[in-house]
Amino acid sequence: MSEKLPRDSDSIDLTPEVGAGTDVAPLGHPTPKPSHERTADEERAGVDWQRLAATTEFQSLLRAKMRFVVPACFVSMIYYFALPLLVGYAPELLSRKVWGVLNVAYLFALSQFFMAWLVAALYIRAANRFDRQAKLIVEMAATHRNQGGR
């Protein structure tokens, strides 16, 4: 911090500032740091989150995700809870032999595994789409920071 010099209209401080363009090389990065060198805090510092959240790209990503996740959760939970409900309240129905020696109960329980695997596979496929959309948003944020932001 500079001290306040005594007010004297004739004396001007002529000592060169360190780091001036004519002196030594400028301090710091001339170009923004590449993303793999930035820490999480530095990444946060340059981003206008609310503006990003309001962009149509982000809103469409959110909507696309909800359009998958909400029905997927509903359907899988209904299918899953049907098992304890039926076992608890309609065990005779489930005891009926279906495929030779197997009964409905065991087959229904076994089908839960395949249901879960199916939902997981469908999610992986949908998520590849979400990844592409997310990548666009990340790039958008990077260009905004490099152009206008800090």
Place this chain on the structure above:
Amino acid sequence: MSASIVLFLMFVAVTLAITFWAARQHTGATSYFAAGRSITGWQNGLAVSGDYMSAASFLGIAGMIAFQGFDGFMYSVGFLVAYLTVLLIVAEPLRNAGKYTMADILAYRLNPRPVRAMASLSTLTVSTFYMIAQMVGAGALVSLLLKDSGIRYETAVTGVGVLMIIYVVFGGMLATTWVQIIKAILLLGGTLLLSILVLAYFGFRISAFFDAIGHVSYHQNGVLVTEDFLTPGLKFKPPYGALDLLSLGMALVFGTAGLPHILVRFYTVPDAKTARISVVWAMVLIGLFYILTTFLGFGAATIVGRDQISANGGTNMSAPLLAQDLGGDLFFAFIAAIAFATILAVVAGLTISASTSFAHDFYTNVIHHGRERAPGEEVRVARVTALVVGAVSILLAIVLGPNANVAFLVGLAFAVAASANLPVIVLSIFWKRFNTLGALAGLASGLLASIILILVSPSVMGVDPPMAANAVRHLIQRPALFPLENPGIVSIPLGFLGAIVGTFLSREPVHEGRFAELQVRGNTGLGAEKAISH
């Protein structure tokens, strides 16, 4: 019997070697708490499976199916379907927005200190209950399996405890991850082998196997009964069986996504996409394992028989006794060694997540306002905590003794995770209006509801007939006040209710900016913690 010890010691030797290798890797918080975020998708899938498939699954479910048929298989189903909640809702936002613990995501847009303190308490509660159950199980298992070799319960508990402390204090998350991976491979291999042997016993004809399940005979009170073990309803009977089953289903499906020691594994991978892939890998392995419990449990019911199992140590011995009947003493030793390895790996996983939570959430963030006073302090605190947690678990397990009925502690851990943790995680990620008071109220109401309801449930309270000598006795000898063994159906809604009511009662303004930040980070991965470069 000593073949079991030899095999187990081989597992211990390999894992200790890995621990000392891990200890010499990069030091630093990210290395200790998150294995440098360098674990790949299939590795983490194996590690998550290993952490999840505890002795309760392997021995407990086999025993339940062997004694009560189809109803035991309901646990198997629930354990797998629960991962859909993890995959669809929790895993990716957690990895994108957090750093080391579950509380990172809760504290993101809320007042960090009180929320982290409560979340840390919840994590420690869940981990402690889970851990004590495992330690008592370890000691009881050893005293059963190694009756002839003179290893006492206390020695077994201390041995397991000391090994676990070494893994965690010296090796951190990297060592515990690899211990889980090895144990998962062994467990899956052993289960596959046992299943093939069961099928071979029936001439590889599935119809013969299921035919035998339809006619399982055993003695009940001296009378020979024959039951169809494939019929539902042998365990979950009226009047409350249906509700209990539903309650169990809810606790499993909502609790897994709130188990701190599972969630913490998603920080060990480089990014959210790898986290997602690792959940799917875990679902494949876990699903496969739980389908094979059909052969373990029903195989034990038909080949060994309930009478034999009861006479030789009870339900937990179903799988080892099956191994002995099908593959002789060597295979018995192999399966027993796998059971020990399973317990050891799981307690290590619990200890690392509990000590990480204490060091990162409570010590650094709550007490010291997020600042490390000296470099490496957070890691040092975590190591010391691991030592303390290990020592306390050893002591508690020794005090409780090998006959303590602790199976309910694992159920309690799931119930607390489902009632206290999950509502707050979900509301934090998705509800803009959610605030600090809501989080505190949700965590508190979930914790209290689940703990109180279990303490007055038939797991803890009950009047035993006076003749039971060595058998398991209820802790409180009075008729149970709450009729269900699992409190989920009441405590989970109470957890959500607490969180919602707390939110509306508070006058804290909505932090639009922070919610926007959490949304963008959680959904795009912008600014996520990166893997350390090598």
